[in-house]
Amino acid sequence: MFSGDRRNGFGRKSDAPLGALLLFLVSGILLLSSLYAAEASLFRKARESVLEAAAPILPIFSVPAQFLQDVFGNVEEYFFVLEQNKSLREEIDALRQWERDARDLREVIAAYEALGYYVPPPDQKPVNAVVIGESNDAFVHTMVVNVGRNDNVAPGQAVVDDRGLVGRIVHAAPNASRVLLLKDVQSNVPVYVEESEVEGILAGRTKAEPAIDFTRFDDLDRVQAGQRVLTSGAGGTLPRGLAVGTVSRVTEKEARVRLDANYARTRIVRVIKYQFPLIQNDTDGMENVGDEQDGSVGEDGEDAMPQDADIALGQTSGSEQPAPLVPLDDNQDN
Amino acid sequence: MYAARAENLFHLFRSAAPTLLGVMGVLLLASPIRLAQGYVPTPLIPLVVVYFWSIYSPASLPAFGVFLIGIFHDLMTGGPLGLWSTIYLFTYYIVVSQRTYFQGRDQQVVWLGFVTVSAIASLILWGVMSLLSGARLPIGGLVLQMLVTTAIYPVIAVFFAQFHRRILVEG
Numbered sequence: 001m002f003s004g005d006r007r008n009g010f011g012r013k014s015d016a017p018l019g020a021l022l023l024f025l026v027s028g029i030l031l032l033s034s035l036y037a038a039e040a041s042l043f044r045k046a047r048e049s050v051l052e053a054a055a056p057i058l059p060i061f062s063v064p065a066q067f068l069q070d071v072f073g074n075v076e077e078y079f080f081v082l083e084q085n086k087s088l089r090e091e092i093d094a095l096r097q098w099e100r101d102a103r104d105l106r107e108v109i110a111a112y113e114a115l116g117y118y119v120p121p122p123d124q125k126p127v128n129a130v131v132i133g134e135s136n137d138a139f140v141h142t143m144v145v146n147v148g149r150n151d152n153v154a155p156g157q158a159v160v161d162d163r164g165l166v167g168r169i170v171h172a173a174p175n176a177s178r179v180l181l182l183k184d185v186q187s188n189v190p191v192y193v194e195e196s197e198v199e200g201i202l203a204g205r206t207k208a209e210p211a212i213d214f215t216r217f218d219d220l221d222r223v224q225a226g227q228r229v230l231t232s233g234a235g236g237t238l239p240r241g242l243a244v245g246t247v248s249r250v251t252e253k254e255a256r257v258r259l260d261a262n263y264a265r266t267r268i269v270r271v272i273k274y275q276f277p278l279i280q281n282d283t284d285g286m287e288n289v290g291d292e293q294d295g296s297v298g299e300d301g302e303d304a305m306p307q308d309a310d311i312a313l314g315q316t317s318g319s320e321q322p323a324p325l326v327p328l329d330d331n332q333d334n
Numbered sequence: 335m336y337a338a339r340a341e342n343l344f345h346l347f348r349s350a351a352p353t354l355l356g357v358m359g360v361l362l363l364a365s366p367i368r369l370a371q372g373y374v375p376t377p378l379i380p381l382v383v384v385y386f387w388s389i390y391s392p393a394s395l396p397a398f399g400v401f402l403i404g405i406f407h408d409l410m411t412g413g414p415l416g417l418w419s420t421i422y423l424f425t426y427y428i429v430v431s432q433r434t435y436f437q438g439r440d441q442q443v444v445w446l447g448f449v450t451v452s453a454i455a456s457l458i459l460w461g462v463m464s465l466l467s468g469a470r471l472p473i474g475g476l477v478l479q480m481l482v483t484t485a486i487y488p489v490i491a492v493f494f495a496q497f498h499r500r501i502l503v504e505g
Contacts, residue, residue, distance in 0.1 A: 017430055020397035024423040027404065030416030035466060043415055050409040054361065062365035069368065133364045133410070136376040138476035139463040140413035144364070171412065178412050185467045206471050264372025 048173040055146060055176035058133040122277045124239055126270035127151050129159075132176070134263075139206055141184040143167070145269060148175045156237040158272045164243035164260030165189070165231060166269055177271070182210050182244070182259055190234035191244055193255070196222035199232050202244060202257060211254040212247075223247055223255045236276035348502050352391075353399035355494075356383040357406055364410040375479040377486045380407060381455065384422045385448050386494045388429035389436045394502060400426045414466060421455050428454075441488065448487050452480045 034043060077084070112118035133144030147153050149172050159166045159179045167187065171178040180187050187204035191212060198219040200212040212229070214220060227247045233240030248258040359379030367376050380403050387395035404419025411418075429436075429451060436444050456476050464471045 017392065017397055017427065020400070020423050020427045020430065023397050023401040024420060024427060027401065027416045027419040027423055031414055031420055031462070032416075034415040046415075047409050047412065050406065054364070054410060057361060058365055061362050062367055065365070065367040065369075131366055134366045135411040135413070136363050136365075136367075136479075137411045137413060138375075138473075138479055139459070139467075139471055140411045142412045143366070180412075185469065185471065206475065264368050267366075 047171050051176045052173035125273045129269050141181040143179045145177050148173045148177050150174050153177050153271050158238045159269050161266045161269045166261045190232045191229050192232040193223050194228040209256045211256050229257050239274045352387045352395040356380045356403035360407045377483040382490050388426050389433050392430050449484050456480050
């Protein structure tokens, strides 16, 4: 079988299968249709079904590799124990200072709370998850986690690890979900730069460092390397203040961001179930949003903000005493 | 009776084995293996499966099997549906149409053929993804992944050749 007697010249056709050509055309049509209807219910269901079916199998493939990596990783770490000890001690010293500051601030907040000036931000209910898969693709950057609709995980929710924001849920099967990472070209997350207070959209560039697109070009002058980047909460799908990264360099058009999350080490993550806060005394708004809740979050996650939220906020802007912001009742999460 | 049934099952396995290997390649690709702390991308084993059986035994890997591997790959990564099936079927069509050239040649020639096919597949992938995203995407990551795949090809090809000869042909 491996010894072909005939040796035709390269470029001469032989046995060209017609079936392959037909299926090639079918694939092309699928590709074009997925361009216009990427979130069509048929495609979404197919993705979720395959995700659900593959979820129990995926860990089997990664366990041996993980075991080997742990063994070699441990051996490697023995050589750096002294250095690591030193840097950890320094880090502890710095963290002690932060702990003192945090305790002081907590007292200040408690004082404001007692006076009724402060309303805490809405609760973020995290769900712990393990990364069981990832795309390993040059252009599509996603991860698969082992929680899904059965754990009340829905598209649009933020996924964080111990360092910062990892991405957002894009597909949720009953027991597995797909996370779109921040560096994917389709990822757009509203962020703001601390210190300069400039808002923008963090857009993936399929490189390690995504870039912030600013709506105003003069904002770029205020942004400097080293400033922290956090989620702004604009759009209402993500909570405000999740750590994203640090500005690494500012070019003529955009600011590059070094992400806090290290995708090569992300194993355990938290999915943050967040509801956009609404005005308590706006009964109409609450009723309408209750209807919205039944429909869950929008398909693409970006347009998932309750439609009445703007109106509800707008109604209070004219009043003398702003009504406290409270989270939606969390019945649906329980 | 049992022997006949077992033979039927084995026959079924033989006809589906390369497709199953491709599916396993996709599962391996979708696992968080992270070679060398994530600096080395996971090789594209399904591309090797498609190339190898397109040359040596397209009858064992029908076009529909290639289509299935591609669709499964798309569904697992979450990318546009039809992208990888287009790439794999294009590879399949080109290689099957040239298979008489490759048969009986040195492994180096076959390997060079794989390098060429990988380069063409990369260009198509990059072009389609750039068109779909509306921006000229960086190609560095893809080149690195294809380099790793082509570097590992000779090793996998030896394993596949043994598998094909001992199980699919002689078994």
